[in-house]
Amino acid sequence: MQSLHIIYASTSGHTEYVISVLGEFLKEKGVELSVQKAEEAVGEDLLKGDVLILACATWNLDALEGHLNPHMYALLNKRAQDIDLAGKPVALISLGDDRYFYTCRATERFMQYFMSHNGKPCCPPFLVVNEPYGQEEKVEKWGAKLLEFLSGAKE
Numbered sequence: 001m002q003s004l005h006i007i008y009a010s011t012s013g014h015t016e017y018v019i020s021v022l023g024e025f026l027k028e029k030g031v032e033l034s035v036q037k038a039e040e041a042v043g044e045d046l047l048k049g050d051v052l053i054l055a056c057a058t059w060n061l062d063a064l065e066g067h068l069n070p071h072m073y074a075l076l077n078k079r080a081q082d083i084d085l086a087g088k089p090v091a092l093i094s095l096g097d098d099r100y101f102y103t104c105r106a107t108e109r110f111m112q113y114f115m116s117h118n119g120k121p122c123c124p125p126f127l128v129v130n131e132p133y134g135q136e137e138k139v140e141k142w143g144a145k146l147l148e149f150l151s152g153a154k155e
């Protein structure tokens with residue numbers, strides 16, 4: 001079983017909640033995982049674990065909607081701007097709200113980062129639209145797909 005390192009940013013606690021539901025699910029299945037807040041991470045932290053999860057919601061940046069959470073933005077585009085993921089498998093979780101025009105656009109921002117830093121997608125990005133409370137089943141379903149990859153059932 002491959003190990004997992006999760007780096008997330010969360011302002012009102014929604015992403016943090018999704019990560020806690022996913023983490024509990026995966027731990028029960030025997031996955032070894034570590035979790036870190038983006039604001040406490042340095043560039044090299046993206047290289048921890050066999051598989052990396054990046055997670056955050058879509059936010060304003062300099063008054064423009066459709067951006068990464070500012071903590072995740074600062075990590076990826078400043079402290080981790082010279083990191084080479086060298087084919088590392090990466091999974092993405094992005095949150096958003098359908099009241100915004102660029103709903104869940106953080107996904108594309110994440111993809112721009114990992115594609116230009118040699119990351120390799122290991123499963124489809126997971127999008128959580130609106131409050132995550134009540135969406136636990138969806139989180140676990142995506143977690144089951146990720147588990148297939150971690151356990152080597154899917155390459």
Ligand SMILES: Cc1cc2nc3c(=O)[nH]c(=O)nc-3n(C[C@H](O)[C@H](O)[C@H](O)COP(=O)(O)O)c2cc1C
Nearest residue numbers: 010011012013014015057065066096097100103104
């Ligand atoms: C200032 C602000 C800007 C936001 N911009 C967007 C946006 O452009 N697109 C979107 O889908 N959601 C947007 N959202 C909604 C958040 O992505 C959503 O509430 C998310 O669940 C927050 O997760 P968090 O508590 O983990 O940060 C915005 C919310 C705020 C408060």
